[in-house]
Amino acid sequence: MQNIKLISHPLIEHKLAILRDVKTEPFQFRMVVDEISHLMIFEATRDLSLREVEVQTPVAKTKAKKLATKIMICPILRAALGMLDSVFTIIPDASVGFLGFQRNEATAQAEFFYAKLPPDASARTAIIIDPMFATGGTAIDAVKFLREKGVKNIKFISIIAAPEGLKRFSEIYPDVEVYTAAIDEKLNEKNYIVPGLGDAGDRVFNT
Numbered sequence: 001m002q003n004i005k006l007i008s009h010p011l012i013e014h015k016l017a018i019l020r021d022v023k024t025e026p027f028q029f030r031m032v033v034d035e036i037s038h039l040m041i042f043e044a045t046r047d048l049s050l051r052e053v054e055v056q057t058p059v060a061k062t063k064a065k066k067l068a069t070k071i072m073i074c075p076i077l078r079a080a081l082g083m084l085d086s087v088f089t090i091i092p093d094a095s096v097g098f099l100g101f102q103r104n105e106a107t108a109q110a111e112f113f114y115a116k117l118p119p120d121a122s123a124r125t126a127i128i129i130d131p132m133f134a135t136g137g138t139a140i141d142a143v144k145f146l147r148e149k150g151v152k153n154i155k156f157i158s159i160i161a162a163p164e165g166l167k168r169f170s171e172i173y174p175d176v177e178v179y180t181a182a183i184d185e186k187l188n189e190k191n192y193i194v195p196g197l198g199d200a201g202d203r204v205f206n207t
Helices: 011-021 026-044 081-090 139-146 161-172 200-205
Strands: 004-006 050-056 061-067 071-077 098-104 109-118 125-128 154-161 177-185
Touching: 011 154, 011 177, 026 081, 026 125, 026 154, 026 177, 026 200, 071 081, 071 139, 081 098, 081 125, 081 200, 098 139, 125 139, 139 154, 139 161, 154 161, 161 177, 177 200
Parallel strands: 004 177, 071 098, 071 125, 125 154, 154 177
Antiparallel strands: 050 061, 098 109
16 A cells, blocks of 8 residues: 555654553643644655745845645544644644544444535645544545545545555545554454544543
């Protein structure tokens, strides 16, 4: 699966251990999700295109580079809201396109319920964020929705992923890169990631 990018870093490994711990309190869980997302966004944006500009330093004029790519961050409601602030810290002029999916506990399938994209969404590179990549169903539906809206360049950032979901996603969208900090063992009979970290949304929002 050439499109799957596993980001390995000692700081991320350390913070993942905190996220996985059932004793981690919600306020600390939110903080660590933010910190890991902050580290991951550097890798996911490594290949963004640049344009040359001229700036005046306190000493002289010089040529410098700025982003030539317009970014749209697409958090999957609700758990990904815990990742959004860190992305804004790095890319403060990005737009946000909200995508709402609700897990049906009876079927374990994601059900679409909301979307709000900027008017120029099709001209932007979309970075979908979601802390958990389990069956891949939500990711597939999110990419399908954005493609139908004319978005051509799409990336996906997820903190923890299951191999089953990554395989399923890659078979359908081999051209969409997925950045993850951990590929776990498997999905259980309820389609939760094992060992995982539980329900990320519940732990972020203390529900």
